[in-house]
Amino acid sequence: QKEVEQNSGPLSVPEGAIASLNCTYSDRGSQSFFWYRQYSGKSPELIMSIYSNGDKEDGRFTAQLNKASQYVSLLIRDSQPSDSATYLCAVRLASGGSYIPTFGRGTSLIVHP
């Protein structure tokens, strides 16, 4: 059973809109949370990491973490067609200090002009 869940999508948004991607996880002791972007035929690329409750902003990207509700989200403001990709959520579970992230299956985002 997958411990990190994402809606597979596709999520379709118009250019300039805010895209909201969500991820839930099952392990309450999870410590680190990541968002990766993967273009078709390419490898995943780390775009955001977040470790504490609240918002973390980086350019047009904002990661939001709510540990009480066990979800992490990624907001993409002013979405561009170049943002069209699959977005993978990853969570580092609390397991004796080892560094083993678990990935969700990803959400496909389509930004149409």
Add this chain to the structure above:
Amino acid sequence: DAGITQSPRYKITETGRQVTLMCHQTWSHSYMFWYRQDLGHGLRLIYYSAAADITDKGEVPDGYVVSRSKTENFPLTLESATRSQTSVYFCAAGGRRGGTDTQYFGPGTRLTVL
């Protein structure tokens, strides 16, 4: 930045043959990983290594062997390839530095087993 390289990038082989996929990092990240990615399954961890000479199984280790004699190299061997091992294989390196977790992926190897 070619911090992680994989070779070959494409490989076609036949059922029953042994295949080795190479992974090399130019950094000194302690952790290295092998994933396979298939439609409908997402990224699945095959094996990982916390340091040289320390390896451990991931979610789908059957049919694969790894070694890590040097920090920078982490080869993955398919001992007797099967069609179900047709996939895209990604190597990754990462760990915790300065209070920040990182993980970087190589470009991938597309393997076809006939």
